[in-house]
Amino acid sequence: MDKIKEFILGIKEKLFPSGGKKSFLAEMRSGNKVPREKVDWETWKRRNLNLNGLGKLVWIILRFVIIVGISYMILYPFLVKFVVALSSTEDIVDNTVMYIPRQGSTYFIERAMLNMNYWTAFINTALLSLIVAACQLFVASVVGYGFARFKFKGRDLLFVMVLLTLMIPAQTIQLPLFVRFSHFLGTDLSLINTYWPLVILSALGLGLKNGLYIYLMRQFFRGLPKELENSAYIDGAGFFRTFFSIMLPNAANMMITVFLFGFTWQWTDTTYNSMLLPKLEILANKAANVASSIKDEAQQMAINDTACLLIILPLLIVFLFAQRYFIQSIERSGLVE
Amino acid sequence: MAEKTAEVTVSAPAKKPAKKPRLSLERKKSLFGYVFVSPVILGLALIYIPSLVQSIQYSFSANAGRYGEKNIYVGWDNYHDALFVETDFLQTVYSSTIALLPQIFIILIFAFFMANILNQNFRGRSIARVIFFIPVVLSTGIVTYFDNLSSLQDQYQSGEKLDVGGGVAGFNTMEIEAMVLSALGSSGLATVVSGAIEGLYTVITSSGVQMLIFLSGLQSISINMYEAAKVEGATGWEVFWKISFPMISPLILVNLLYTVIDLFTSMDNATISFIAKYYENVATYSLASAFSWMYAVLLLLFVGVVYLLVNKLIVYQD
Numbered sequence: 001m002d003k004i005k006e007f008i009l010g011i012k013e014k015l016f017p018s019g020g021k022k023s024f025l026a027e028m029r030s031g032n033k034v035p036r037e038k039v040d041w042e043t044w045k046r047r048n049l050n051l052n053g054l055g056k057l058v059w060i061i062l063r064f065v066i067i068v069g070i071s072y073m074i075l076y077p078f079l080v081k082f083v084v085a086l087s088s089t090e091d092i093v094d095n096t097v098m099y100i101p102r103q104g105s106t107y108f109i110e111r112a113m114l115n116m117n118y119w120t121a122f123i124n125t126a127l128l129s130l131i132v133a134a135c136q137l138f139v140a141s142v143v144g145y146g147f148a149r150f151k152f153k154g155r156d157l158l159f160v161m162v163l164l165t166l167m168i169p170a171q172t173i174q175l176p177l178f179v180r181f182s183h184f185l186g187t188d189l190s191l192i193n194t195y196w197p198l199v200i201l202s203a204l205g206l207g208l209k210n211g212l213y214i215y216l217m218r219q220f221f222r223g224l225p226k227e228l229e230n231s232a233y234i235d236g237a238g239f240f241r242t243f244f245s246i247m248l249p250n251a252a253n254m255m256i257t258v259f260l261f262g263f264t265w266q267w268t269d270t271t272y273n274s275m276l277l278p279k280l281e282i283l284a285n286k287a288a289n290v291a292s293s294i295k296d297e298a299q300q301m302a303i304n305d306t307a308c309l310l311i312i313l314p315l316l317i318v319f320l321f322a323q324r325y326f327i328q329s330i331e332r333s334g335l336v337e
Numbered sequence: 338m339a340e341k342t343a344e345v346t347v348s349a350p351a352k353k354p355a356k357k358p359r360l361s362l363e364r365k366k367s368l369f370g371y372v373f374v375s376p377v378i379l380g381l382a383l384i385y386i387p388s389l390v391q392s393i394q395y396s397f398s399a400n401a402g403r404y405g406e407k408n409i410y411v412g413w414d415n416y417h418d419a420l421f422v423e424t425d426f427l428q429t430v431y432s433s434t435i436a437l438l439p440q441i442f443i444i445l446i447f448a449f450f451m452a453n454i455l456n457q458n459f460r461g462r463s464i465a466r467v468i469f470f471i472p473v474v475l476s477t478g479i480v481t482y483f484d485n486l487s488s489l490q491d492q493y494q495s496g497e498k499l500d501v502g503g504g505v506a507g508f509n510t511m512e513i514e515a516m517v518l519s520a521l522g523s524s525g526l527a528t529v530v531s532g533a534i535e536g537l538y539t540v541i542t543s544s545g546v547q548m549l550i551f552l553s554g555l556q557s558i559s560i561n562m563y564e565a566a567k568v569e570g571a572t573g574w575e576v577f578w579k580i581s582f583p584m585i586s587p588l589i590l591v592n593l594l595y596t597v598i599d600l601f602t603s604m605d606n607a608t609i610s611f612i613a614k615y616y617e618n619v620a621t622y623s624l625a626s627a628f629s630w631m632y633a634v635l636l637l638l639f640v641g642v643v644y645l646l647v648n649k650l651i652v653y654q655d
Contacts, residue, residue, distance in 0.1 A: 063454055067461075070451075071468045073538055077484075139376045146373025150366055158374060161381055167640060168389075169602045171612055172629040175395060175622055176388035204380025212595075214377070223557075239369045260474065268478035270604055284479045301486075308483040312475055319474050323467050 078316075081309040084302050085109055092302050108299075112306040115293065116286040122314070125267055125282040128195055133262035135202040136210055140258055141251065143205055144217025145243055149229070159218075166211035170271050177201075181276060197276040198266075208269050213258045220254045220329075221247065253329035260322045264315045283311045396626035415627035426611065426628055430635065433607035437600050440540070444596050445589070448544040452551035453581070473545030481605055543599065547592040554585035586651045593647060594640060601636050608632055 039047070047053065079099075084092065088105035112118070147159055181197040182190045191197050201207045205214060228250065232242040248255070273284045291303040319326075371378070396416070399409045419426055455466055476484075558581065566576050602609065612632065615625035 060459070063457070063459065066454065067465050070541060071465065073541060074468055074471055143374050143377050146370050150370025150373060151363075152367035152370035155370065155374075158377065158381075161385075162377060164637075165381075165385060167598050167602070167637060168633045169609060169612075169629060169636070171609065171616065172392050172626075172633050173385070173388040174616060175626065176391035177384075179391070180384065180388065201380075201384070203376065204384060205377040206380045206385055239366075239373075243373075264474040265477055268475070268480055270478045270482060287479050287482070304483060304486055308480060311479060315474060316471070319471065320467070323470065326470070327463070327466055 078309070081305045085112075085306040085309050087302065089299060089302075092298050108302050108306040109310070111294075112290060112303050112310055115290045115303070116283065116307060116310070117281060118283075118310060121281045121283045121286045124280065125284070126314070128198065128280075128282060129263045129266040131195065132198050132202045132207060132266045133259050135199060136207050136213055136262040136266075137255060137259045139203060139205045140210065140213035140217045141248065141255060142243075144214050145221050145247060147214070147218045148221035162205070162211045162214055165206060166209070170275070174275050178275065193277050193279045195277075195280075198272060201272070202262075207262075208265055208272050209261070213262065216258060217251070217254065220251055224250060253325045256322055256325040257329045260319065260326055263318065267315055268311070287311060392626050393630065395623045396630050398623055415624050416631065418624060419627045419631060423624070426631075429611045430608050430632065434601075436607075440536075440600065441593070441596050443536075443540055444544045444547060444600075445592055447540050448547035448592065449551055449589075451544070452548050452555055453577075455548070455552055456555045469548065470545060472542040473549060476542035476545065478604070481603075485605060544596075546599075547596060550588055550592055550595070551585060554588040555581065558584045590644070590647050590651055593643060597640055597643060598636075601639075 048056070083099055083101065085108055086104050086106070087101040088103040088107060091101040091103055094102065143162075147155065147162075177197070178192065181200075182192050184191050184196075191200075198207065202210060205211075224247070228246055229242050232246045237245070268284060270284055273280075273282065278285060287307055290307040291300040294300045294303055397410060397412065399411045399414070451469065455462065455469060459465075562580050562584075563576065566580060571579065600606065604610070612625055612628045615621045615628060
């Protein structure tokens with residue numbers, strides 16, 4: 001129990017290294033700074049004012065244009081949705097309104113929230129995503145470690161099977177899964193429209209994209225030096241103890257990444273949700289009919305945009321908090337062999 | 338547990354005779370290996386494989402009762418129907434595959450290029466990385482669903498809303514086409530280029546994971562190699578082709594396979610939504626099972642062929 005407490009404290013410290021003293025933006029930046037070399041003017045002139053330097057300059061400008069252009073393309077849809085969400089019904093049909101709503105209202109936000117039963121759906125979705133992501137993370141790290149560091153008969157075959165679960169379209173087993181969970185263990189007990197099907201599936205490594213997480217964790221553990229465990233074994237630690245107190249803390253960044261993936265992909269998932277819990281009040285299910293009661297076409301679109309924004313805004317906030325560990329996990333991962 | 342131990346004992350004599358204490362550790366390790374991967378073993382044995390078998394049974398039976406309560410074996414009938422009666426199926430598979438083939442390569446090249454850019458040192462790199470990885474977490478499931486609906490955003494982009502106002506809101510396909518046309522003087526090429534610009538958004542949103550994998554590959558290349566190359570006087574071009582490219586070439590295969598699987602099994606794939614329509618109807622679920630098995634086998638064959646072809650071209654370090 002103490003170990004777990006320590007581990008959670010460790011992650012907390014990683015998330016807020018300064019204990020919340022620094023501003024959020026500074027926290028966000030401090031992780032990935034590019035060290036810059038200082039040169040005096042003469043050296044700089046000699047180095048850069050030549051044909052090579054010209055080529056570099058062209059590349060820097062081109063790179064800037066590409067990065068800004070693509071960032072614009074990525075952010076633009078969010079911007080538009082944000083503007084639409086804050087518009088009034090007049091603003092969205094007013095041709096003179098571009099980016100700043102003239103009257104502005106929270107009408108669409110209120111309407112979309114009402115139609116989605118937002119807060120109930122939000123809490124359900126958050127709970128479901130948390131549970132599923134936690135299960136997926138646990139299974140991915142344990143199984144990934146098993147594949148990375150133990151030799152046993154049939155390991156490669158088993159790993160191929162894990163990858164196969166990724167490759168075979170989920171639809172192929174859609175009906176059998178439905179039947180299995182609507183008559184759970186051969187009884188009349190139906191688990192459809194509860195959390196259980198997804199919890200069971202993800203606890204057994206069959207959840208949404210679970211194979212990918214297992215692959216990522218396996219690659220990560222393979223990249224860690226073997227001396228790390230060997231010294232623990234020599235000190236007399238068992239396999240589990242070594243795993244929980246030596247390997248997992250080293251994998252914290254990668255684990256945050258996998259958790260982030262599991263959480264957000266489950267949050268927005270439509271495949272398994274529509275298959276196994278179609279009637280549960282979660283955001284992904286509520287989204288489909290959010291605008292069906294609205295007659296006016298422009299308002300329908302505005303409600304859709306607002307609903308989409310309302311669904312992904314929490315994820316965006318989570319991502320901004322987690323991005324540093326996510327990017328660090330790329331930088332030191334042994335995602336690659 | 339007993340079974341596992343038995344397996345290990347059987348396998349032990351086959352191994353090279355080793356020193357005694359070492360063998361026991363090995364044995365213990367292989368036993369714990371099973372313990373660690375046991376969730377997946379359970380999942381595959383209890384849920385996944387039985388479900389696959391059941392799905393195959395459906396595809397060989399007629400629609401009797403709701404969801405396979407009474408299976409009547411009808412042989413290859415469903416497959417025959419899928420191939421020769423419902424001709425729309427093969428048509429959809431063919432056209433959606435052909436449409437996706439160029440996209441696979443565009444996504445790979447784009448992801449590789451962007452990973453190289455994000456790997457360079459420049460001011461604002463951390464912010465650029467954050468923005469570039471937003472689509473990884475957000476362009477899935479329900480967001481794609483909303484993207485496919487017509488929304489006010491399209492109105493903004495098509496410029497309909499700015500007749501009176503003025504100023505440029507977004508990218509207007511017609512405008513781009515006209516611009517490219519005047520620059521190149523060929524209408525066929527103009528359509529291709531403007532189509533590419535339009536498709537760029539799709540490419541950006543579906544190449545996030547690939548970008549991430551490439552970037553992590555580039556990060557893991559030892560800095561000593563680059564320093565050695567610099568000392569020897571290699572140009573940037575040479576460094577790229579002689580170091581970066583071979584070092585991350587195994588990842589090209591990983592990404593290629595990931596891209597193929599991602600594009601061919603996503604919910605907005607034309608074939609997948611075609612099959613989904615048949616699953617919705619209780620009367621056609623066994624036909625739908627036949628469809629999805631044919632599609633799954635085709636996909637596995639495709640992935641296998643790609644793997645075998647590309648695996649030959651890859652430089653493995655050891």
